[in-house]
Amino acid sequence: MITxxxxxxxxxxxxxxxxQDVLPPDTIWLDAYKPDDEEREWLSSLFLEEVPEEEELDEIEASARFYWxxxxxxxxxxxxxxIGGETRGVNMSFTLRNNLLISFREEDIGIVRLLRHYMRHDRVxxxxxxxxxxxxxxxxxEYLSDLIEDGYTTxxxxxxxxLSDEQIHEMLQELMEQEETNSQIRLALHDTxxxxxxxxxxxxxxxxxxxxxxxxxxLHDIESLLPHTQFLFDKINFQLEVAMGFTNLQQNKVIKIFSVAAVVFLPPTLIASVYGMNFDIMPELHWQFGYLVSIGMMLASAFGTYFFFRKKGWL
Structure with missing residues (x-):
């Protein structure tokens, strides 16, 4: 589509x-949105050299992005x-000569639609x-500035x-999306x-x-916005580190519980192992109260270990 x-x-x-049309006189902007082969052939009459191709819109070298x-x-x-919660960069090609701006784009860019709206209502x-x-x-x-403000709110x-166990996964996903958004903001600011x-x-x-x-x-606005992107990067990394540290702390608590449980049941296990030996000469083997005494020793050793840990403040 050519406008x-x-x-x-x-x-x-x-x-x-x-x-089938010819270029109208007094045209100052020719916007080509997803031009097909026929439209590219029509546009080629306006160029002495080649019409920019779709794959050329992904060039990142300075010599390919800005030249005469x-x-x-x-x-x-x-x-x-x-788009939704995802922010990505879309390249748009401009050619300016003799008071004619020719633009090529493969996606519907919101900023272009906004400028059209302003132009129709004489706001620019x-x-x-x-x-x-x-x-x-x-x-x-201005739009990048709005995205930065949204980043602060997020x-x-x-x-x-x-520090929430229930929503830690949603928070980590939101932080990763915000990190990608901030990367795109910073990249667009540098490019502009x-x-x-x-x-x-x-x-x-x-x-x-x-x-x-x-x-x-x-340019002054860009210079004032760049420090904000760095601050957002630092804040995102800080929250990621806190979230990961909190997650590790919670995991350590679980491991600590298993470790203490193993230690608490270690003395009863030792007692049970001793009286589970199959030697012929064992003084308590035929004792009438041997079973009750061994059970009592197991319980006493378990509770004794538990209260010792509590007194030391390890639980």
């Missing part, structure tokens, strides 16, 4: 294009995508293609369950910072003063 955004008299028009060629400025940016000021790219970056950082909830620095360094002369200000503000 064209035209800026006419400071008013944005949105049109769905087919492969005859088609213009290329940026491959990582966008967070939350768009004057050229660069403004659209910067607005996407700004919205992405860790406050898990901190109340860290690299993209904005590349923009500022590469097209500094073409940027308007307001656009330079926006880049600086977003």
């Amino acid at each position: 064209a955004y035209m800026l006419r008299n400071k008013v944005l028009d949105v049109v769905q294009l087919t492969t 060629d005859t088609d213009g400025l290329h940026i491959l940016s990582l966008f967070p995508q939350r 000021e768009i004057e050229d293609a660069m403004d659209i790219l910067l607005e996407l970056m700004d919205l992405k950082v 860790l406050e909830e898990t901190s109340e369950l860290v 910072r690299r993209a904005l620095r590349f923009l500022r360094r590469t097209v500094r002369q073409q940027l308007l003063s307001e656009q330079k200000k926006t880049i600086d503000e977003v």
Whole structure:
């Protein structure tokens, strides 16, 4: 699906294009969502070189994510995508040249839908293609900030369950999911910072003063958010260590009970073993009260060992 955004008299028009259409004049953003082969062939007429392929969206090398060629400025940016409790990064490719932004994506990214909503309701000021790219970056950082706030809330909830036997497994699963989410947040922040620095360094002369200000503000927001991600990592690791320590402590208590039980029954076992010997000459073998005395000795030795442990504070 290809969507064209035209800026006419400071008013944005949105049109769905087919492969039979031509590129409308005054188009400043061309968004390709899951383009098929026919749509890719149509888009290839806009490129001097190759149209970005789906597998290229997973490149992580800096030279592959940010570069300049005859088609213009290329940026491959990582966008967070939350599905249920899982957060993962989705790459989106941008090509910017001659006041035309061409984007490629293989998934429905929520930030793109949010920008469309803002554009339809005139909640953002768009004057050229660069403004659209910067607005996407700004919205992405705001969304990452919201995810960080959710992380703080989640860790406050898990901190109340860290010493709970009944919900320890759910808490550990929540911590592992939060650790993955925080990793994706940190990765997206670093990726956005690299993209904005590349923009500022590469097209500094073409940027308007307001656009330079926006880049600086977003970079400042990123720098202020990165320490929060490190704090979340530390807090997650602390809660994991406390949870594992508590689990080990509970297991040690169980092992301690078995150990004490074994020691308590050791003297009675010794007495029973002695009188279970099959020697011919045993003074108590034919004694009338031998059985009762041996049982009494077993009980006395067991209780004596138990009370000795209690007095020492080992139980």
